Amino acid sequence: MTALLKVEGLTIGFGNAAPVVDDVSFSVDPGETLALVGESGSGKTLSCRAALRILPAVAQVRGGAVMLDGPDGPCDLMGLTERQMCYVRGNRVSMIFQEPMRSLSPLHRIGNQVIEVLRLHGTAKGQGARKRVLETFERVGFKDPERIYGSYPFELSGGMRQRAMIAMAIVGKPDLLIADEPTTALDVTTQAQVLGLIKEIQHETGMAMILVTHDLGVVANMADSVTVMNRGRVMEAGPAPLVLGSPQHGYTKELFAAAPMIPESSEQKAKDDGRDYILEMRNVSKTYTLKGKAPWHPKEHVYAVRGIEFGVERGKTLAVVGESGSGKTTCAHMALGAEWADPGAEILFKPEKGAEAVNLQELGSADRLAFQRKAQMVFQDPYSTLNPRMRVKDALCEPMEIHGLGTHGERIERATEMLRWVGLSENMLTRYPHAFSGGQRQRLSIARALMLGPMFLVCDEPTSALDVSVQEQVLQLLEEIRDRLNLSYMFISHDLAVVARIADEVAVMREGLVIEQGPPEALFYSPQHPYTKALLAAQPEPDINRPIDLQTVSQGAGKPTTWPEAFRFDDVTIPPLLETSPGHKVRCHV
Template sequence: MGEAVIKRDTRMNADTAPLLQVNDLSIGFGDQPPIITDVNFSINRGETLALVGESGSGKTITCRSLLRVLPRAAVIHSGTAVFDPKASAPVDLFNLSEKDLRDVRGDRISMIFQEPMHSLSPLHRIGHQVAEVLTLHRGHSRTSAKVEVLEKFRRVGFVDPERAFAAYPFELSGGMRQRAMIAMAMIARPELLIADEPTTALDVTTQAQVLELIKGLQEETGMAVIFVTHDLGVVANIADQVCVLRKGRVMESGPTDIVIGAPAHGYTKKLLAAAPAIPHSAEPSKARPVVDPILQLEGINKTFVSRAGTFFGKNRAVQAVQNVSLTVERGKTFAIVGESGSGKSTVANIALGATSADAGGEIRYWAEKGALPVDVAHLDASERRSFQREAQMVFQDPFSSLSPRMQIIDILTEPLRIHGIGTRKEQKERAAELLEKVGLDKNMLRRFPHAFSGGQRQRLSIARALALNPSLLVCDEPTSALDLSVQMQVLELLEKIRDDFGLSYLFISHDLAVVARIADEVAVMRQGQIVEQAAPDVLFTAPRHPYTKALIAACLEADVSQKINLQTVALGAGDPHTWPEDYAMQGSSLPPLIETEPGHLVRVNP
């Protein structure tokens, strides 16, 4: 609490009155001490201010307080939020009546929430929800409101605005729902837009397009933007000013190029140090054959059948995985990267036998070097139990993968009980040993999962996966739900465990910077197919395929000199028919996957 606040010159023009000035803001819950203390910041018209910090830093509650959409128990203890002080009648948002505040919300100040599925009504069509802003604040008729909404839908990138207007939220992808939220926030042309982690749940190429969209709309309308994020790469690309929060206090604030380029506060330096980065140059590694495989998938396909929406409709076959072959080397990390729907998690489930592949492919597992391979797809019940001891999974979401009704000791000993390993005393000793392996105190055994932070829960998930002394871990997005510093700690833990115990990893991720750090071999998947594969120092410094280039271009780094190359992103993430001729789809098929250089596979016409 005694940390010094570092404040740089945050005003681009000292003579310009800010659009919004927040002073001495303190917020608490009931009689508890304030969780937000003495927060100060301001923002000019046409400017972007980034509120940065990890989960629990107070970013979201600070922004919600401006529109007074706080939890019922929250109390604004002190502070002012003066909006448009140059106006003839400037207002303090904290002292407005509820009626006057409703005139501001959605009209002069709009907000994009983090999770659009929770912010959009599931019972109403998307178009009607967006049009409501115009009918409430602008007095439009339903007909004129629809015309304007359709035009805004075109502006935010809907290919078929009429279809989007008539759709319900569940009928749109995450990226499309977020675009609808942006349209809703922008339809009234607000003076201030508050964007609360609007790209966290999006794939990197969609994120790049959404950020470019917000930036373009900002230039068009001259609005100010408060952008809430924990991603310093996003900050470096879009923000003019930065305000770094930690435990409800401002640690450092100032112009982006200074705060990101030359941070003065230790906490800001810690955040920057924790941000993974893609290598821009490296000595190409020499390709070598895999001499000791632990897992091999060959010619794997998986088709799901989508049920018809009507009684007389026809079921539709969806090929989630197409002719995927890969080999995980013992003691190494093989990573699969790709966006949502690329098929990478389906491949992980097939590798563990949790999902059956279509007939024709093979899945081989070698328990130890020189042993005969096991056919994972055709194991009997006894053989499958043995294989499950050897291969375990670390799931993406540590909140849902641990039972909230079980104590940690029961969670960690459950695999031992299922497989009949050890006495009760030995199982308890093993649980205590596992906690220490993942950097937690053995005295935590009697706690429930809710008593742990997100990073600690992921450590518990890793400990549970290690309970049976496996040789292979399948890690499905194990760091995607974590803050940067916690993500770094979990990656360091995974690396240490791999090296200490000789584990092998099949690592699934959409984050190329994470993969660049931990992987020995990387395969890039798009719509069920591997489009490129190589060692990370080759793949990230000399990518060949347009889609790989798009993923790399869309990865935002905490460097103000590294900006989004939206043309590269749009090309690689677009229609395969528009790719350069060597990589373009021929009819309904992509080119074959061939070895263009030793150890470098690319889907290209020979």
């Protein structure tokens, strides 16, 4: 069989420096999935961008060919005119980018941006194009396609923006889909459904896919062949069963050793009956009022969070788990005082054990600034967090300048120390954010959050953009500084393997409600709620013989009105959160 895309001897460099991609070769057949695996900065994304001729202006293709098979035989994409490449991009070869906020226009509605693909290539027009876009939105997991069609990117969560990017890439039904970390920002249930969707589309259309990822669980579920890259070179390549089942290269073995997994057996953690909460949320709800689609349409109320009751113990980690749009990040923003909760809510912060609790809802501007020095946040999207016009040293020192801490030299010294803590070098202080890979930018965000020496840290998907080996280092770092400084974490994640490692308490959220809560050993080894069971079934494992159980996922990840009667709820009837065993709560009817 003739390869659909064949990359031969690709070499890419910047300026006079040594090549960052050196003599890389790989190929993908029609209908096949090739996984490009490696750490951030290994050259995976650059190799794929070279195929579409969308490299940065300063990048130089120093050698190699990219052959795309077509009706008239293979052609070298490097020799096509820009006009010819416009036909290839989006029509024959489409790409899902890693950072959706950077790729989507903030000035245009999501529907208009997705439908543009069909209009540019003449695939569909008018109401037919709109219908096709809405069908694609529904297939990638949007519960209200019409609302998403008319929304702007800033109105969606990180995972929802990523789903919009996936819809934009597949709506044109391309021959080849290049997916650069397509499920990085997605919760595990949506990830499982999207992976199943991509497989389904491949079977229907014969579409090939190049999957750029660091998630070995995703590779095991999707890939037919695997190419492992490190520092711009191919380390190992071959059929997925051989590479995953019996890796030969030392680097591949290290990747597998660093991959997080839910432990096979439960490890009971010591419990302390007298709980000391550094932050406690009581009766916390958040309602957003949206304008109607037209001036004469009524306003729409979105209940993002409903009746939250949980706390973060001092020196421990509360993990909040759930799908995009479940209210996790909204809870985090309210916990930091960045958003106001609905009237009647209490968000109590106790800086020291035995001190009087302060209600964040009642703080003035001066007291709020003092509180923000003690509580910081690591955001999900590092690209939108860091100012692209500020050097790293300025971005890191800015929090200390705002709070008037230290001299210039002391700030630089602190910034240098924080870079070392997150595994970066001092010579990176003078660089701009665009000079770093996605994983490196996330580490910079973590360093910036630690600059003020906070006692409470909200981590919103802090490891979602990191490859497995760096993720392992960051998790170790977070554990070390938590134990050393007695920090308390609210840890938001969709990766249950990460949660199983770092969490002391887990709260599972769905549609603004906590539907199950308890210690990890209770939720992971004795789950009661169908949605919690779906989360566990959707967790990909780096084992080709243990695929994702899509049936269990679809049962628990469906609408709450389709759940078993004991757990079913709607906007009118919501069951209470009941304690079924010591410390283990489940939202169910008695």
